[in-house]
Amino acid sequence: MNTSAVNALVKACPTLTKWIPIFISDLYTLVRKPGVEEVLFWYRLPVIWLRIVGIVMSVDEYEGRTNVTVDDASGRTIVCCIDQTTNIPWTREDRSSWIGKAFRIDGRLQCIGLNRRFLANKAVELEHPDAEWRAWQTRVRYKKKILDRYVLPMFQSLSTSTHTKADRTPFENLCRCLLHILRLPEYADLSAAFTAARLLEFIEAKNIQLPQLPVFNVDTGMTEWKGSNNTLVISYALDALVRRGRLVIIHSLAYTLVTPAHIRPILTPFRHLPSFDVRDVMEALIDKRPSFRTITKSALVKLIQAILQGDTYSWQLIDKTRWVRRESR
Amino acid sequence: MDSAKLIFAEQLAGCSTGDKVRFLACVEEYKDGIVVVRDGGHRIKCDVSAVLPQIRVYRHEWVHCVGRKRADDSVDVLLFQSAVGMDLARYREMVVRRQAQDAFRP
Numbered sequence: 106m107n108t109s110a111v112n113a114l115v116k117a118c119p120t121l122t123k124w125i126p127i128f129i130s131d132l133y134t135l136v137r138k139p140g141v142e143e144v145l146f147w148y149r150l151p152v153i154w155l156r157i158v159g160i161v162m163s164v165d166e167y168e169g170r171t172n173v174t175v176d177d178a179s180g181r182t183i184v185c186c187i188d189q190t191t192n193i194p195w196t197r198e199d200r201s202s203w204i205g206k207a208f209r210i211d212g213r214l215q216c217i218g219l220n221r222r223f224l225a226n227k228a229v230e231l232e233h234p235d236a237e238w239r240a241w242q243t244r245v246r247y248k249k250k251i252l253d254r255y256v257l258p259m260f261q262s263l264s265t266s267t268h269t270k271a272d273r274t275p276f277e278n279l280c281r282c283l284l285h286i287l288r289l290p291e292y293a294d295l296s297a298a299f300t301a302a303r304l305l306e307f308i309e310a311k312n313i314q315l316p317q318l319p320v321f322n323v324d325t326g327m328t329e330w331k332g333s334n335n336t337l338v339i340s341y342a343l344d345a346l347v348r349r350g351r352l353v354i355i356h357s358l359a360y361t362l363v364t365p366a367h368i369r370p371i372l373t374p375f376r377h378l379p380s381f382d383v384r385d386v387m388e389a390l391i392d393k394r395p396s397f398r399t400i401t402k403s404a405l406v407k408l409i410q411a412i413l414q415g416d417t418y419s420w421q422l423i424d425k426t427r428w429v430r431r432e433s434r
Numbered sequence: 435m436d437s438a439k440l441i442f443a444e445q446l447a448g449c450s451t452g453d454k455v456r457f458l459a460c461v462e463e464y465k466d467g468i469v470v471v472r473d474g475g476h477r478i479k480c481d482v483s484a485v486l487p488q489i490r491v492y493r494h495e496w497v498h499c500v501g502r503k504r505a506d507d508s509v510d511v512l513l514f515q516s517a518v519g520m521d522l523a524r525y526r527e528m529v530v531r532r533q534a535q536d537a538f539r540p
Contacts, residue, residue: 130536162435174435176437177437178438178439179437179440180437180536205488205513206515234517234518234520235520235521238520238525238528245531245532245535370450
């Protein structure tokens with residue numbers, strides 16, 4: 106590849122040649138595309154070089170390498186593999202003293218099957234007492250910058266011609282659009298329970314244009330296309346999402362998004378069984394959280410499938426309702 | 435290995451038994467392997483017997499505690515690190531922002 110092509114690529118993908126500050130839980134959301142080995146994709150941006158910060162929880166020594174488990178309290182931990190040839194100044198006596206200390210580790214992510222490992226190039230101890238929360242601040246700000254600059258603009262100007270598929274109805278497109286908005290990290294600032302009015306306020310504050318809907322004007326007898334930025338239309342869309350099991354109503358007019366985090370604690374006892382049925386999980390879920398009684402079986406199946414993808418065992422879905430455990434991954 | 439949840443001391447009651455938690459608090463008293471830490475009006479008993487050989491406990495020192503919650507709302511400490519010199523207000527602000535960002539993780 107010649108210099109101008111490389112410069113064009115670097116200009117188009119600024120994340121390719123930079124150290125990306127990232128939380129450990131986000132490492133598990135990086136996507137690998139078939140045929141592309143070194144590069145991973147974060148919110149569709151290509152990344153290679155990653156920088157994590159966390160506390161060393163354990164050190165395991167093997168021949169030729171040391172595995173260090175790092176935790177940054179983001180929900181996941183990662184094993185960092187430090188090769189003996191890596192330029193990290195440490196001695197055999199120092200390794201156990203790493204436990205409990207905060208480190209900044211630079212390297213890249215290796216995906217082997219469903220397992221992820223961080224191959225460390227460099228590790229620096231964060232000695233200053235404020236260094237750790239400052240590193241968190243960098244990561245929170247960087248993620249917000251990525252989302253504001255690259256992800257949110259996708260929703261800024263939605264029209265039926267550019268961001269919707271021809272085979273979906275306009276109302277379906279609106280429902281999908283609302284689901285995307287509810288999953289944005291910015292929305293987490295509002296609350297786990299939202300009303301249609303609150304959601305509309307957020308949409309207007311972010312200047313998002315929702316897909317237009319055909320409205321029949323009884324006076325003129327004509328169908329007109331109108332914007333769906335109003336509470337009544339959004340309420341209809343939210344109710345449709347409740348019927349599809351993507352949202353639940355927790356009290357009177359407040360909705361909450363159904364996420365794997367709600368299902369995971371319910372699913373944990375079932376993962377130790379050789380097989381389980383979605384109906385049993387649904388019963389246990391409704392027992393613990395009565396407001397989830399509106400969730401559909403198909404929505405629950407999708408959520409359970411997403412959770413089991415990262416499981417230690419390999420699970421097979423039979424008849425779309427029953428999981429049978431195969432063997433360890 | 436599971437990850438610790440970053441919380442404030444008052445949020446410990448909302449966590450389940452066995453959850454790994456991480457919080458910042460001030461050492462109030464220490465006796466027989468039990469450290470009582472306080473953050474605002476909330477006191478937590480921390481059993482440091484597992485890490486006693488590696489730590490030093492000083493009264494009125496701010497510390498990071500990582501441990502597992504027990505059924506009686508006390509914590510079995512796994513890590514006990516000094517946070518002396520840290521900007522507590524900015525740290526709290528970052529914990530709030532992180533909790534907000536983690537709230538809707540898909």
